[in-house]
Amino acid sequence: MAFEKDGVIQIDVEELKEAIQDEESIVIDIREYEEYVEAHIPGLPLIPMSEIIDVIDDFEKDCDYVLVCRSGRRSQETSKFFKM
DSSP states (O other): OOOOEEEEEEHHHHHHHHHHOOOEEEEEEEOOHHHHHHSTTTTTOOOOOOHHHGGGSSTTSEEEEEEEOOOSSSHHHHHHHOOO
16 A cells, blocks of 8 residues: 655555556666676666666656666665656
């Protein structure tokens, strides 16, 4: 069940599965390359957390994004960049 933490909505695995199936959702894997190779969700684009800052201005401001990482910590921190 979704909950808010520091102004960022956190979703659970079932909600992530729904977001991946929803054509309007923009889901991005932000793991680093090594982690992505070891374990990733097929079909999700990869933009490593370390590179997000370089491309943050390319994202549409009016869209909602779902960011995925291994534990949720990096996606939480990266989401804060999107709120600026």
